[in-house]
Amino acid sequence: MNANAAAALAPKDFKSEVKPVWCPGCGDYSVLSSITKAFAKLALRVENVAVVSGIGCSSRIPAYTTCYGFHGVHGRALAVGTGLKLARPDLTVLVAGGDGDGYSIGGNHFMHACRRNVDLTYIVMDNRVYGMTKGQASPTTEPDWESSKLTPEGTGLREFHPLVIALASGANFIARAFSGDPNGTAEIIAEAIRTPGFSFVEILSPCVTFRPEQRLWKDKVHDAPVKPTSDPSQAARRILTDDGFNIGVLYVGHRKTYQPPIGKGAKQAADLEAGFAL
Amino acid sequence: MNANAAAALAPKDFKSEVKPVWCPGCGDYSVLSSITKAFAKLALRVENVAVVSGIGCSSRIPAYTTCYGFHGVHGRALAVGTGLKLARPDLTVLVAGGDGDGYSIGGNHFMHACRRNVDLTYIVMDNRVYGMTKGQASPTTEPDWESSKLTPEGTGLREFHPLVIALASGANFIARAFSGDPNGTAEIIAEAIRTPGFSFVEILSPCVTFRPEQRLWKDKVHDAPVKPTSDPSQAARRILTDDGFNIGVLYVGHRKTYQPPIGKGAKQAADLEAGFAL
Amino acid sequence: MTAKKTSTPRTVADFLAQAYAIEAEAAERYRDFAEQMEVHNNTEVAELFRKLERIEQKHRDQILGQMGRTTPPRVKAYKWESAEGPETGAFIGLHYLMQPWHALEIALHNEKRAFAFFNELAKARVPPAVRAAAREMAEEEREHVKLIRQWIKKVPVPRPGWDRDPDPPTGSE
């Protein structure tokens, strides 16, 4: 089949037959729908897209798309996605997961993926909780949230600020989205994919089961009052002082994408023998 | 021996008989000397101090002191130090290591230790290289440094900004020091130890073997032109725009130290049986 | 660099305590240097640093005598104006292949700094007794400078490439 000649796909063509195990009301349904919309908008082909994830409710997402998917282990999605993209620069690689997966166990890969600036898009469905393991605090959980049996007095820990860390680490595209606005989110995801380099989209995605109060997020979010900037220190000021509910693209940089040439070597393996011969 | 009555110790009392394997000229000698000066300045007792490290040239430091020491595995020093301090809040715990140990393999613990804000002092001897394994690029290595056989064209990666990450993650005390100024560094370390919560001191400490050009750092460093601030966004602006050679205490916050009460439970183990009894 | 003013002694006792600290630290540092050279198999330079250590120790003990003591005093933690104490060698100057000439150059640099330190104090606005004591100390350091200068002349000047090591470094862990 000639990919160019093929008809463009609709969002539903990116949605698979596998039925999500998510709780009804879970924000991740909307995120799935936004992703499929973004893929359609970008006229991608299912076979040229790979969705990579770790472990968590949100990380179940690859199988819910009709694309190639990789559902790895907890916290390592960005490493898998990085290897895949570096080896196969022709693919569109979307890495997706939760706040526990990405900011707790996976925090180191997050920082280093931002630095490395491989042409990936990374989506975190942040519900400020570990959904899959029944409601423990994640790095983004408020310090005084007392509903986890593991931390019955609250964690007492300062929240992790994903956008600040992304910026401090060198991510090239930084946005915040809200699952309650699937169309807006689709736009943002599409732009993230379109932008070369490492794009990070933090999506506020309520966990209706363990954080039912997040149903009220819809009343808290608001559009970012300013246009995206490409000045890191301006971006820093904005992100540091924002209320965590500013929605929109907040930073777009111009850093060079990291991609070693692959498949372009001039030599044969046997040519290397010269180095050993006497 | 009554610790209070005991004579205060001199820096050399904190220096052990074990002779460092460091290359002559290595910045870490000065750091060791600064640490012992800081301990003496604070009138600490050797038995009440624990120095914890990972793996690397710099991480060899614990055995060079007369304090309790723990030389663990690569990248996990902060976790060991955290457990130790939480279990034994009466001790002064100093965690020390290299830029590879702390920012590459140990990056996640770094971020989360900053967030957790346990009363620890963390010293990174940053030489922008992996000394121990013979000169590979570390996260703080300049992207165009081409002297490592692993990355012969340079890493092409944006440097990791330790102070920015520390600030973004919530460290309560942030300073940069230079090993070439052991007296100034000793002051900073003493202040870091004195300040409650998680204190981070990045010490520029040349690797004369793999980065001989760092011998010239002495001409590059300069005192921070401003006083420490306790305003994170002011600190952010400063650190983001600084040249990496500003020396001094850059940020001192007032965040609450994380320390669950330990040793203070009112109950006996057997009292817990009530929960199982019919 | 961290430009904090070294506290100026107001009495001779203060002065001697400070001078004692300066010499004690200098001696200790030469011992560190000697040990580094021993660990790195440079015995020739190690021995030289030991010698320098002994010189500084002697000076230190002489001050002890001036203080009228037989046991070392508790050394106060001084804030030196400079990165290192006025007579303390910087670690970064060392190299495992260094030769006696390099070691003596370091010593020379330290003695000159010591001289300058005491000389300045001798001219400072401090009680005359302190000035006199400082002058005396400066004189001694000037003697040391001379001594080292003569010594340097006796050792060969390193050839260019003295620090060339044909072998690669070793790594571990």
Next chain:
Amino acid sequence: MTPQNPAPRASVSIVLAGSGGAGVMTAGNMLLEAAALAGYYALMTRSSGPQIRGGEAAAMVRIATGPVENMEDHFHVLAAIDWQNIHRFAAEIPLAATSLIVGDPDQGEAPAEFLKSGAPHAPVNLKKLAKSIPGGWPNMVALGLLAALVGLPEASVMKAVGKSLKKRPDSLAASLAGVRAGMAAAEALPARYPLLPAPDATSARWLITGNEAAGYGAIRGGVRFVAAYPITPGTELLEWMAPALAKVGGALVQAEDELASINMIIGASYGGVPSLTATSGPGLALMIESLGLATASETPVVVVDVQRVGPSTGIPTKSEQSDLNLALYGLHGDAPHLVLAPNSVSDCLFTTQWATHLAEATQAPAIVLSDQFLGQARAVVDRPADLAFAAERVTAPANAPDYKRYALTDSGVSPMAIPGTPGTAYTADGLEHGERGTPSSQATDHLAQLDKRRRKLDSVDYGSHWADVEGEGELAVVTFGSCTAPVREAFARARRDGFNARLVSMRLLSPAQPARLADALAGVKRVLVIEQTHSGQFYRYLRSEYDLPGSVSSYRRPGPLPMRPEEIVSQLEQWSKA
């Protein structure tokens, strides 16, 4: 139809199924508690679909006149509030032709998977009955019905419901009415499974899960610091410990990952505080490097691995014993350490307590291999005996002369100086070292320290706790962990047919105890090794470390289904006749 008048039985198994929201777990727990209050022993396990919420679920309850630690061959009653996807549990809910299926006719037919057992399907309008009570719930009706079917006294059921609803007194009346309605509805059912009278309660009883028992065992053993990262099915152990530790002056820290948690407990233990983490296979895998550090630096720690089905993420909610290899062999280099396996829900207490004691005594890491079955099963058990095993670390006194942290002693154990002790400061090291801890690459130091670390484990007297040894005869079954209970039941059953064999359930898996096992197997002609793995990990381990007498066979199979007595009986038959 009127029920026959069946003979009362010593054990009955019931499953209550339904969609999430139907409250089958709550009702199951009440049934368990009612049985306990009535003086019975009981055990409950759970199954649920992959959905976090609203998924199909089943509460499996076995009630008996004596202690029970495993599930029976089949269930006597399957009651379903609805049938939505319940067929997915078919493999987990074996029925017999003599079983009874109770379903709500308004919820459709019972699935063919169950009907093919030949068990009759009795319709009961659970929802309608519930609706007839204001605020009524079908699960309460089902509870009453099930209690009546097995003959639990009404008072116990009512008391159990009351206890459970202490905090929701508003719904108590409706619940009790529902129970009564269910009891009444049971009258019309075509079968009954009455229990024999409960034994006289001579001993105190506990209602406890294996995870809770392990947590309590750790605290009894002296653990006062825990750092951990949540993972199914280890999380409940941690969730129980968090408030419990706070009460006894300890602390639990949620770490950023398992690399942090193992290293945090190493740090805390280095500081002198007995420390533990709990996890499951994927987490244990991440701790391997640092367990080597604990071995080399001689820092005692306890790691509870509540095993689930592997490899990789596998089937996180189900049980298997296949982390055995990792626990035994997972460290790089020669790194002797302790591996122990509890063999019942209540033994989780003893084994974890003993593990803590042993870890502290030997200054080595101990891995406790629990599993999802033991960890999450809730059981009515006799209050376990108080055993004196507690943390007793050999420490160095202040100013110990010429202190050497890694001194080469006869027992291998050398006094550990605890930070704060004057005159004994040392640096613990994962690099090979001499007696003082100073790094060394000399062959003599390496060999001496390897020998020392091995000797520590070999010089402990493990007493009789290394295994449970039962029975007589020339045949022997060797097993461990949660396979033990079904094997015991199979033995009891086979014995009635004249079968005679020894049973060795090994609690101390490593270091191996060849002399002790040889003793236990003296005179044995044939050995059968039983385990829940695919590759026969336990069998292979026994071969490698022990000279098993006579001919040796292996019966193994993977999870997720629990071992059932009948399956083992048929293995025993084949094998004993072979």
Next chain:
Amino acid sequence: MTPQNPAPRASVSIVLAGSGGAGVMTAGNMLLEAAALAGYYALMTRSSGPQIRGGEAAAMVRIATGPVENMEDHFHVLAAIDWQNIHRFAAEIPLAATSLIVGDPDQGEAPAEFLKSGAPHAPVNLKKLAKSIPGGWPNMVALGLLAALVGLPEASVMKAVGKSLKKRPDSLAASLAGVRAGMAAAEALPARYPLLPAPDATSARWLITGNEAAGYGAIRGGVRFVAAYPITPGTELLEWMAPALAKVGGALVQAEDELASINMIIGASYGGVPSLTATSGPGLALMIESLGLATASETPVVVVDVQRVGPSTGIPTKSEQSDLNLALYGLHGDAPHLVLAPNSVSDCLFTTQWATHLAEATQAPAIVLSDQFLGQARAVVDRPADLAFAAERVTAPANAPDYKRYALTDSGVSPMAIPGTPGTAYTADGLEHGERGTPSSQATDHLAQLDKRRRKLDSVDYGSHWADVEGEGELAVVTFGSCTAPVREAFARARRDGFNARLVSMRLLSPAQPARLADALAGVKRVLVIEQTHSGQFYRYLRSEYDLPGSVSSYRRPGPLPMRPEEIVSQLEQWSKA
């Protein structure tokens, strides 16, 4: 003194020692190259103190008329440029009374540790001789001296020096003069160790380290993506591969840690590109969880573990075989995978190439257990044969009808769809799954997939490469890895005394090959297992998986000292007479 006229020998061993800066490694490498140019086989290993720079160092060179892959029992010549701390290497530098110690009298006495061998100490003023040449270096004098002592032709030495100094022509003349001065100085020495004439060079020869060979083997096998984190002694493998991959169109990425590197190569391999990482014990330990993912998701990857002395950080610069347990058993759950071990420097090439082929063919992870000795030894070897093993992954065609990624095929191998292929998109999963990859917790799916993953490895024809099998008789030695060469040499020596035995050096460690080994050992009455571990990991593994014939003994000892032929000969004697 004039040298006796000793009989020429087939092999001679020399060590050149001195402080960092003295250039002993450089001279050792020139000696090695000179030997190669003269038509000899040779091997060089290194030892250095813990200092990064300026530490004591020793270059150990063995030169022989036939292939050599291990060190001899003792060195014939120990030459030292200075003696600073060289005594620390005493255990590594065994001397005999017939050996010769050459030292510079200006550098003091030779250490007692060496003199007690009874070897004479001949003074040569190396430094003075060097100084007499403008720009002269003592190491070049030592080189000339050593070359003369063993009778290497001057032309070869000069050529080797010239090659090595290609980039520093300014120092060539002085170096050559130094060599000549050394040769002249050798005249006066009391002993000589002349080599037999070099064999006619029928085959092409390479000068290569095991790490380079493994890297090249990987590239020949098809590896085009590497992600890794530096660690001694694996780093050189990576450092060789980085530019080599760039040349052949591949790429190497330095990852932030080992967790990242293993997952990056899983990602790249999922994308269809054969991928590898290299590490050592601590790094392998960190990769364990994700190796389970590679197994469960059926993603082929190759992990080279260049083993060092464990446990924990251990002795990073020295060799041991004690990661065997971790490599074989380290995964949680039942996770069949490949483990291979090269048994010589040049076999690192074949084994890594074959491992790549097997990983790709079976869609499973392969661990290559090299070690520090093999990896860092530099050897003159016959150019290895071209073997056709390359990556040949069974992939799915575009639009394959009813595509099932994890289809239950006879061989267990199911076609893998490579991203980009239309019509076959699927999600790879570490959760247990059905044939399509959809997560499943059904017992039937779990068993089917476990069987499939096991079957894949069992249905490969490993041919004759599974082991090197040599010799005849009723006795057999089974070994692996770098123990093989000293065992071979011990055999050759013992054979002269009438000893006769078989030697099995196992290259494929897992999956076990019981039928093949049974064949190889048919008729054998006694088996001796030889390995470099403390606990006998290999012996235990063989016991667990194989029915070894007759009585089985184990000879094992840990690192850091390499196995020497004499040590094994004495074991063979004891054992064969027992």
